[in-house]
Amino acid sequence: MAFKKLDVRGEICPYPMMKTVQALKKLKAEDEGLEVITDHAPALETIPTQAARLGYTAQIEETATPEWRILLTRSH
Amino acid sequence: MSLKIDTEKSKSPWQAFLDGLGYSGRRGVSRQVGLGLIAVVVALIILCAVNIVQGEMALFWVFGLAFGFVLQRSRFCFASAFRDIFLLGHGRNMKGVLLGLAVGTAGFAVLMAKYVPNPTLGTLPPDANVLPLGWHTVLGGVLFGIGMVVAGGCVSGSVYRMGEGYVASWFSMGGILVGLAVAGLTWNWWWDVSISHSPRIWLPTTLGHGGAVAVTMLGLLVAYLLVLWWESRSGVVIPDPQFQGSDEDTFAARLNDTLKRIFVRGWSAVAGGAVLGGLNVLLFTAAHPWGFTGELSRWALGFTNWMGIGPGTLKGAASLPGCALDVGDGNLLNHMLFLVWGMVFGSYIAAVFSGEFKIRVPRQKVRYVQALGGGTAMGYGAGLAMGCTIGAFFSAIPSLALNGWVFALALAVGAWIGTQIIQRIA
Numbered sequence: 001m002a003f004k005k006l007d008v009r010g011e012i013c014p015y016p017m018m019k020t021v022q023a024l025k026k027l028k029a030e031d032e033g034l035e036v037i038t039d040h041a042p043a044l045e046t047i048p049t050q051a052a053r054l055g056y057t058a059q060i061e062e063t064a065t066p067e068w069r070i071l072l073t074r075s076h
Numbered sequence: 077m078s079l080k081i082d083t084e085k086s087k088s089p090w091q092a093f094l095d096g097l098g099y100s101g102r103r104g105v106s107r108q109v110g111l112g113l114i115a116v117v118v119a120l121i122i123l124c125a126v127n128i129v130q131g132e133m134a135l136f137w138v139f140g141l142a143f144g145f146v147l148q149r150s151r152f153c154f155a156s157a158f159r160d161i162f163l164l165g166h167g168r169n170m171k172g173v174l175l176g177l178a179v180g181t182a183g184f185a186v187l188m189a190k191y192v193p194n195p196t197l198g199t200l201p202p203d204a205n206v207l208p209l210g211w212h213t214v215l216g217g218v219l220f221g222i223g224m225v226v227a228g229g230c231v232s233g234s235v236y237r238m239g240e241g242y243v244a245s246w247f248s249m250g251g252i253l254v255g256l257a258v259a260g261l262t263w264n265w266w267w268d269v270s271i272s273h274s275p276r277i278w279l280p281t282t283l284g285h286g287g288a289v290a291v292t293m294l295g296l297l298v299a300y301l302l303v304l305w306w307e308s309r310s311g312v313v314i315p316d317p318q319f320q321g322s323d324e325d326t327f328a329a330r331l332n333d334t335l336k337r338i339f340v341r342g343w344s345a346v347a348g349g350a351v352l353g354g355l356n357v358l359l360f361t362a363a364h365p366w367g368f369t370g371e372l373s374r375w376a377l378g379f380t381n382w383m384g385i386g387p388g389t390l391k392g393a394a395s396l397p398g399c400a401l402d403v404g405d406g407n408l409l410n411h412m413l414f415l416v417w418g419m420v421f422g423s424y425i426a427a428v429f430s431g432e433f434k435i436r437v438p439r440q441k442v443r444y445v446q447a448l449g450g451g452t453a454m455g456y457g458a459g460l461a462m463g464c465t466i467g468a469f470f471s472a473i474p475s476l477a478l479n480g481w482v483f484a485l486a487l488a489v490g491a492w493i494g495t496q497i498i499q500r501i502a
Binding site for chain 1: 153163166342431439446498
């Protein structure tokens with residue numbers, strides 16, 4: 001069980017969110033979830049909702065200024 | 077989580093102050109807050125210097141700073157307001173836009189009723205964004221809608237993201253100026269074919285002030301209900317995380333929480349919309365509604381005319397309000413220049429204080445093409461429609477002008493097309 005990683009730093013709106021959704025759809029059964037690294041603050045408001053609709057819960061952690069790690073875990 | 081290396085005894089007073097503001101454990105933030113304080117001092121120096129030259133320029137500098145600050149804090153984005161309805165089934169930003177329009181409508185109505193006590197005589201309120209309505213409005217709106225989604229931000233969005241350090245947004249601005257320059261070259265053709273014989277429809281002329289406000293508010297309410305219904309069909313919506321205030325009841329703790337809410341935490345979209353709507357009313361009270369595409373066109377057309385490749389003169393444009401194209405008079409300095417750069421600077425100040433400033437460089441080359449191409453489409457569309465999402469929409473619907481609604485519908489169509497395009501670009 002492991003987390004896939006996705007680095008979307010530097011991306012323009014709305015690609016951080018779109019790439020996250022694509023990556024979530026590609027996850028395999030053995031993946032626990034997805035770890036997204038972003039510097040795009042608006043993504044913090046859109047990703048949790050999109051992830052929830054695909055069955056993942058989001059945990060946001062600030063890792064630098066401005067940088068966030070969003071941990072998306074499959075909810076059972 | 078592993079970043080809290082400070083121990084209580086090694087803290088400098090500066091670090092303790094930052095920690096109190098909720099910055100503890102955030103790397104590199106003290107430098108950003110320091111930059112923010114310097115930026116505020118610079119903004120004040122510019123204010124004082126400009127005030128000596130002309131009071132109006134100083135006033136518009138202050139308005140620009142305020143608009144930029146609020147746009148950044150609430151991440152207010154018209155492109156995402158329209159796009160996220162289609163792309164995500166999420167109405168967060170559109171709800172903020174609708175509230176801003178409602179606030180603007182209430183304020184504008186009071187002002188316009190004062191300027192034009194009897195609207196049924198056919199007079200139009202001076203400076204309100206009641207623009208010629210025709211096919212150019214529709215085409216302009218569709219092009220603008222496509223451009224803003226492809227570029228990842230509309231004109232105001234690009235302006236505030238320039239201040240946040242998004243390199244692509246500077247490319248968008250370049251594209252917008254190119255688009256406006258091209259629009260200038262075709263303006264006289266459009267004037268003859270469509271704009272000159274298009275009606276300027278102000279709702280109070282037929283409905284009276286009260287009726288026009290009622291119809292506008294009802295329209296906004298219906299739009300709000302549609303957004304809610306659409307969102308409910310699209311699945312769950314996770315609300316923005318709640319603000320966790322301090323447990324302490326002291327004055328210092330409360331003050332700290334207030335500062336955090338304003339400067340550090342992102343504002344909700346509805347808070348941003350309400351404040352922007354209010355600022356728009358204030359600006360109309362002071363001079364004219366918010367909008368700045370006309371000023372951007374003054375740079376683009378002034379430059380191309382100076383180069384000898386510009387449109388020369390524009391038929392009828394000087395008689396139109398709002399953001400109609402403008403060739404300028406050869407002077408660079410004017411009050412609108414300070415509004416636009418005030419917005420960039422205000423956004424920069426907001427971004428550094430919240431620790432959200434960063435030079436962000438897209439890794440894929442195609443993003444620069446998108447920014448330039450989307451920007452050019454936006455610039456041309458704004459030239460045709462005589463305004464962007466601000467002048468032809470956010471200031472036009474509150475002007476009780478029919479062209480605002482038509483432009484909004486065209487924007488929605490364009491945003492839908494734009495959404496189809498970006499989903500095909502990896």
